[in-house]
Amino acid sequence: MALTEGRHQNDAAAHTPVVKVERPRGEARPVEYAWAVARIAIGWVFLWAFLDKLFGWGFATPANRAWIHGGSPTTGFLKGTTEHTFGGFFAGLAGQPWVDWLFMIGLLGIGTALILGAGMKIAATTGSLLLVFMWAAELPLATNPFMDEHIIYTIVLVGLALVGAGNTLGIGEWWGDTRLVRRYPILK
Known part of the structure; x- marks a missing residue:
């Protein structure tokens, strides 16, 4: 490997400054809008699941099984997994209050965060x-050896975080500039 001014070429490339092209706030490329719309859409999927399970608006949850009427938001899905590979484990979690609370807080938090960016x-x-837990609860899948919407949504969620999709049509840029997030970057 050739040396350049006493350093390896790879070292010199590693210290090359990266130039970031600044655009005025609010000015985004079409691809950024596409990611933002995907973010909001998936956020709505999570938030809607929370609302329907909470109030029982009759889409996936009948009114008499709503959480506010004493129903369990986890029982329907998890009890239906008894015949699957991990069914015993997941069915055993169904209806436990701590699981219901964790699930509902998760749906609300994930949905709200995605919609806001x-x-x-x-x-x-x-x-x-x-x-991934929901995917595992349904193994083996009925219509595909391994791929279903749970995995597709997971891939998209990872992509949303990697591209900073919260900055377009969302409050991600503002949120990232707050003192709290600067102190705890995991909150970004």
Whole structure:
């Protein structure tokens, strides 16, 4: 490997400054709008699941099984997994109050964070974890050896966090500039 001024070429390349092109706030490229719309759409999927399970608006949850009427938001899905590979484990979690609370707080937090565009790292991580658990609860899948919407949503959530999708049509840029987030970057 050739030396350049006493350093390896790779070392010199590693110290090359990266020039970031600044655009005025609010000016985004079309691809950034596409990611922002995907972020808001997936955020709505999470938030809607929370609202429907909370109030029982009759889409996926009948009114008499709403959480505010004493129903369990986890029982329907998890009890339906008994015949699956990990069904015994997941069915055993169904209806436990701590699981219901954790699930509902997760749906609300992930959905709100994605719609607002703040806390994208945490939303992508916790959303992915929730989706992978839901995917695992259904193994083996009925229509595909391994791929379903839970995995697709997980891939998109990771992409949303990596591209900073909260900055377009969201408060991500503002949120990232707050003292709290500067102190604890994991909140970005």
